[in-house]
Amino acid sequence: MLKLENVSKVFNRGTINEKRAINGLSLHLAPGDFVTVIGGNGAGKSTMLNLISGTLAADSGSILLDGVQLQKLPEHLRAKFLGRVFQDPMMGTAADMGIEENLAMAYRRGKKRGLSWGITAAEREEYHRRLASLGLGLEDRMKSKVGLLSGGQRQALTLLMATLQKPKLLLLDEHTAALDPKTAAKVLELTGEIVGLDKLTTLMVTHNMRDAIRMGNRLIMMHEGRIIADIAGEKKMGLHVSDLMEMFEKASGGEFANDRMLLG
Amino acid sequence: MSTFAAFFSSMGTAVQGAASQGVLWGVMTLGLYITYKVLDFADLTVDGSFALGGAVSATLIVGGMDPFLTLIAALLAGMLAGAATGLLHTKLQIPGILAGILTMIALYSINIRIIGAANVPLLGEKTVITAITDTLPIGKNWAAILIGTIVAGAVIAALYWFFGTEIGCAIRATGSNERMVRALGGSTDQLKIIGLALGNGLVALSGGLVAQSQGYGDVGMGTGTIVIGLASIIIGEVIFGAGGNFARRLLSVVLGSVVYRVIIAMVLRLGLKSTDLKLLTAVIVALALSIPVLRxxxxxxxxxxVLLAGAVLYLLLVNAAAALAPGNATLLFAARFAALGATAAGFGTIWLTGRRKMAAILKR
Structure with a gap:
């Protein structure tokens, strides 16, 4: 499915601020894998996702998705295979456009855009149905500008948009981190439902260790641009936050886990 | 009494002229609306592409081409200019404002090359205006209003359709959230180039229309186009609202252009010179853009x-002085001095009050 081989990315190469964000990272995902990704600040979690999506270009290594060499494609062509939800709820939707117009944009992900009408009546019905499944009442406001929605509503909409055309790989980059706890729980619940329904192969970055343990079938921990732990199946189900803390402290040489991880 | 009647009758003609200019320049405003509002791109190319349209249209007319066909040539030339700015911005990653300035400056030389001189007169040539005045029993102004309304109407209809299509929607989304469009598989580079080409094509089309109506094409005719366009868009939004469906917003932009020309005509009546207009336009735009801060x-x-009141007082007093005693330099000086003095006094009072208030707060 997804194969990252020996991928590296250095920021500010040759300057005093040089940082090896991703350091010879390799990762294989099987079809249907739902992998949660944890690690401290600067561990390279988001950078890894950005290298896969093409927002950043890798310095070396290869990124294969079902045999397609992603690293050779520009971001907008990689989008054909990828569904993405960002940390910032503003990032995944166009505020000045209506809910249905945003969905229509997402419906055409990876397809050629031409001069036919931007949204059809048949699509509208499908959008209505899919929005209703979110349980947020958005199906009655399809013409409303997305800018009028709350952060949680926008994030739920982005999640729906990312999966409207079934992606080969779903990338969730701390997509609940900017939401209040209650909304975050709701969006996470929707994430579980949507991923489970379509058996989507998923990479979910999170700062919340409990979520990382609870969600998905596999957990990886990153540190300094590498994967330092990869736990799957029953072993993952038996994990506790304290186990992860211990692993993290060992990896970082006794350094304390940062506040956000502790609070998680 | 008769002077008043004469004033109003000449005012009527002036408004008619203003309306005809308004619709012809309104096509330019539609083009600017696409780049500035839809694409969220402050595109300075327009100063060059407006003159480009005038140059291409006028030169081809002198060369014997049908005046209507020259408008299509102007449109295509403008699209090329817009695409050039788009390529500079997207492929070479030059900041948008600078990319526009580069194309605008380059177009100055290109326009002189096209014309072969600094301007080309259309005296005695067949233009879209003469084509109408020859067949219909109407004057020049009404002919300009007619052709301007037809072209603006057709452009609004075409834009309404285009921005409802898949590509059009993607261009609108690019102006709203570029990253999202890329994440959903849209090439924002291509979409921006298309938008800039479309916008500048319309600006050049308008340049061709204006050149034909004024009877010459000139390399300098585009100077200040962007500011005039912005003023028209803002006036349209203030008077007719920024909301509503897309066609309505486009219509309000054209009406804004007409109102802008009427305001200009009235201000000219109040004694401003035509060379002062660019200053006035800049002030209008600066004021409109500062509305959020002023609120x-x-x-x-x-x-x-106080500043506005001072300016109005100045115009009133100077005009009154000139009317009461024409040529009396002392009275004119007194009028100017009084207006400026009153404004300065106003400023001083506000400043002192503000200082006193702050001092009182600090003392507490």
């Missing part, structure tokens, strides 16, 4: 009101 900052608002 927040009460002190600034008061300064603004």
């Amino acid at each position: 927040r900052d009460k002190d600034l608002r008061v300064y603004g009101i």
Whole structure:
């Protein structure tokens, strides 16, 4: 499915601020894998996702998705295979456009855009149905500008948009981190439902260790641009936050886990 | 009494002329609306592409081409200019404002090459205006209003359709959230180039229309186009609202252009020289763009009101002095001095009050 081989990315190469964000990272995902990704600040979690999506270009290594060499494609062509939800709820939707117009944009992900009408009546019905499944009442406001929605509503909409055309790989980059706890729980619940329904192969970055343990079938921990732990199946189900803390402290040489991880 | 009647009758003609200019320039405003509002791109190319349209259209007419066909040539030339700015911005990653300035400056030389001189007169040539005045029993102004309305109407209809299509929607989304469009598989580079080409094509089309109506094409005719366009868009939004469906917003942009020309005609009547207009337009745009700050900052608002009142007082007093005693330099000087003095006194009062208030707060 997804194969990252020996991928590296250095920021500010040759300057005093040089940082090896991703350091010879390799990762294989099987079809249907739902992998949660944890690690401290600067561990390279988001950078890894950005290298896969093409927002950043890798310095070396290869990124294969079902045999397609992603690293050779520009971001907008990689989008054909990828569904993405960002940390910032503003990032995944166009505020000045209506809910249905945003969905229509997402419906055409990876397809050629031409001069036919931007949204059809048949699509509208499908959008209505899919929005209703979110349980947020958005199906009655399809013409409303997305800018009028709350952060949680926008994030739920982005999640729906990312999966409207079934992606080969779903990338969730701390997509609940900017939401209040209650909304975050709701969006996470929707994430579980949507991923489970379509058996989507998923990479979910999170700062919340409990979520990382609870969600998905596999957990990886990153540190300094590498994967330092990869736990799957029953072993993952038996994990506790304290186990992860211990692993993290060992990896970082006794350094304390940062506040956000502790609070998680 | 008769002077008043004469004033109003000449005012009527002036408004008619203003309306005809308004619709012809309104096509330019539609083009600018695409780049500035839809694509969220402050595109300075327009100063060059407006003159480009005039140059291409006028030169081809002199060369014997049908005046209507020259408008299509102007449209295509403008699209090329817009695409050039788009390529500079997207492929070479030059900041948008600078990319526009580069194309605008380059177009100055290109326009002189096209014309072969600094301007080309259309005296005695067949233009879209003469084509109408020859067949219909109407004057030049009405002919310009007719052709301007037809072209603007057709452009609004075409834009309404285009921005409802898949590509059009993607261009609108690019102006709203570029990253999202890329994440959903849209090439924002391509979409921006298309938008800039479309916008500048319309600006050049308008340049061709204006050149034909004024009877010459000139390399300098595009100077200040962007500011005039912005003023028209803002006036349209203020008077007719920024909301509603897309066609309505486009219509309000054209009406804004007409109102802008009427305001200009009236200000000219009040004694401003035509060379002062660019200053006036810049002030209008600066004021309109500072509305968000003015809404927040009460002190600034008061300064603004005093400044405006001062300007009006100045115009009134100077005009009154000239009317009461024509050629009397002392009276004119006194009028100017009084207006400026009153404004300065106003400023001083606000400033002192503000200082005293702050001192009182600090003392507490």
